[in-house]
Amino acid sequence: MTLDIAFAGIVNGLMSGGIYVLVAVGLTLIYGVLHIINFAHGSMLMLAMYGVYYLFKPPLGVDPYVALPILVAGSFAFGYVLYRGLIGRFSHGKDENILLITLGLSIIADNAALFFFTGDTQTIDVAWAGRFVEVGPALIPMPKLVSFVASLALCAALGLFMAFSDTGKAIRAVAKERQGARLVGIDVENIFAISYGIGIACLGAAACLLMPFFYVSPSSGHAFVLVAFTIVVLGGMGSFAGALVGGLLIGIVESLGGLQFGEQLGQIGIPLVFILILLFRPVGLFGSR
Amino acid sequence: MLEVRGVRAGYGPVEILRGIDLEVGAGEIVALLGSNGVGKSTLNNNISGIYKPFAGHIAFEGREIGGARPEAILSLGLVQVPEGRRVFPNLSVRENLELGSYRRGRAGRAVNLERVVAIFPKLRERFAQKAGTLSGGEQQMLAIGRGLMSEPRLLILDEPSLGLSPLLVEDMFALIKRLNDEGLAILLVEQNVVQSLAIAHRAYVLENGVIAMSGKAADLASDEGLRRSYLGM
Structure with missing residues (x-):
């Protein structure tokens, strides 16, 4: 591998990492507050991607980037209502029940998608998707660059919201001290639903940024969720900064692995990283006990 | 200000409080005394809406709050500083x-x-x-x-002296007195009988889920039975 190719590989990996960061941030946020892995995460991403697809198709013809605010708002509302109406209601306050409900939801969503959308892969053709941007010796497809910049910008916005708004502070407070939160008048169930909604909203954004250069099928969420789970463990469960660094890192690992071992075998780097973290630093890069 | 009438409460099928009557008036420090595990925190958490009482009434400034949501109760100005901070x-x-x-x-x-x-x-x-x-x-x-x-408007302090060094405990009780002097009504839930009675206007003693004794703090401080069971004198 020459230096130029390695550089191109790293830049390309970083670009893919943006989407991973966004998906992982949603997963880690939900984990941090609800203390469960959202098993429906991949299925929700898949549904959001179909949302982008059908918004783009005639008669609507909405550009995926124009659709972004719609998808973000819609996904938030969907996640919020889903938590309020179903997950929270049937969990009876037990975290392990939430886990099972999200698993059940993913099974339902995947099979409903198969039934309604069939198993065919669908793509959308955006006029500018074929353009490239030159970064040194690397050529970056335009939609990948956009996805990278937009993902990081959205994460930064979410980070600011978590740091400075009262709702953000309340989310962080609920993550560690529910009873204390109730006693300052925080409606804990509402914060749970908001956190779940934000997690799903991240997927809505990811779907818009992803569709110009990716395909959707009923199973296309799973690939991302496995990667996102690795990132969350790598960065530290519930850690925001961890999801950011971990996402970019995994993007690079995947890209370099692909260069070295070919597109199929290249993915092997990701589970390898996963195992190494579990062996040497189980709390993750930014994790705390 | 705060009126608790015949409150029965507990966790699941276990009844811990078996009919509690208690009152806090405006500007008062009322001490709720009792040793570990008699149900002091259970009462607090029912007043604050964390748990819902099985039976009885809780009213704050004339408004029924028994079984209301914690954020609604807090909105009225009934604030709890919980045990364990x-x-x-x-x-x-x-x-x-x-x-x-x-x-x-x-x-x-x-x-x-x-x-x-x-x-x-x-x-x-x-x-x-x-x-x-x-x-x-x-x-x-x-x-x-x-x-x-x-x-x-009413502050419930659940064991504020727990785990503090003796010097800090002194400071803590001085502070509670000071807050009250500025007009804040306080329900002081404590195991520390002597110092609580020193600053409280009235007190209740909780034993096995019922109020065993109540009255003016000064009267309770000189009560023989109380001195024997809590002060070892």
């Missing part, structure tokens, strides 16, 4: 205080923040520090400060 360990001292005015007292946030750090200058030094890294005494100050940020 329950500060947010992952948030800074400043953020902890700010969240004290999450539901109530938001308009007065800046003014109250100044007031709280004037009462607890230590907290100002620790403003940017995570609450989880504070000492036990500092966390207790923070918990009380956070409670004051909610602009309480």
Whole structure:
């Protein structure tokens, strides 16, 4: 591998990492507050991607980037209502029940998608998707660059919201001290639903940024969720900064692995990283006990 | 101000409080005394809406609050500083205080923040520090400060002296007295009988889920039975 190719590989990996960061941030946020892995995460991403697809198709013809605010708002509302109406209601306050409900939801969503959308892969053709941007010796497809910049910008916005708004502070407070939160008048169930909604909203954004250069099928969420789970463990469960660094890192690992071992075998780097973290630093890069 | 009538409460099928009557008037310090495990915190958490009583009535300023949601009860100005402090360990001292005015007292946030750090200058030094890294005494100050940020009309303090060094315990009771002198009604829930009776106007003694004794603090302080069972004299 020459230096130029390695550089191109790293830049390309970083670009893919943006989407991973966004998906992982949603997963880690939900984990941090609800203390469960959202098993429906991949299925929700898949549904959001179909949302982008059908918004783009005639008669609507909405550009995926124009659709972004719609998808973000819609996904938030969907996640919020889903938590309020179903997950929270049937969990009876037990975290392990939430886990099972999200698993059940993913099974339902995947099979409903198969039934309604069939198993065919669908793509959308955006006029500018074929353009490239030159970064040194690397050529970056335009939609990948956009996805990278937009993902990081959205994460930064979410980070600011978590740091400075009262709702953000309340989310962080609920993550560690529910009873204390109730006693300052925080409606804990509402914060749970908001956190779940934000997690799903991240997927809505990811779907818009992803569709110009990716395909959707009923199973296309799973690939991302496995990667996102690795990132969350790598960065530290519930850690925001961890999801950011971990996402970019995994993007690079995947890209370099692909260069070295070919597109199929290249993915092997990701589970390898996963195992190494579990062996040497189980709390993750930014994790705390 | 606070009226508790015939409250029965507990956890699941287990009844811990078997008919409690208790009252706190405006401007009073009322002590609720009793040893570990008699149900003091259970009563607090039912008053604050964390748990719902099995039976009985709880009224705050004439309004029935038994079984209401915690945030609704807090909105009325009934604020609890819980046992074990329950500060947010992952948030800074400043953020902890700010969240004290999450539901109530938001308009007065800046003014109250100044007031709280004037009462607890230590907290100002620790403003940017995570609450989880504070000492036990500092966390207790923070918990009380956070409670004051909610602009309480009645403050319930659950074992504020627990785990503090004797010197800090002195300071704590002096502070409670001072808050009351400024007009704040306080329900002081304590195991520390002598010092509680020294600052309280009235007191209740909780034993096995019922009020075993009640009356003026001065009368209780000289009661033979109480002295024997709680002070070993």
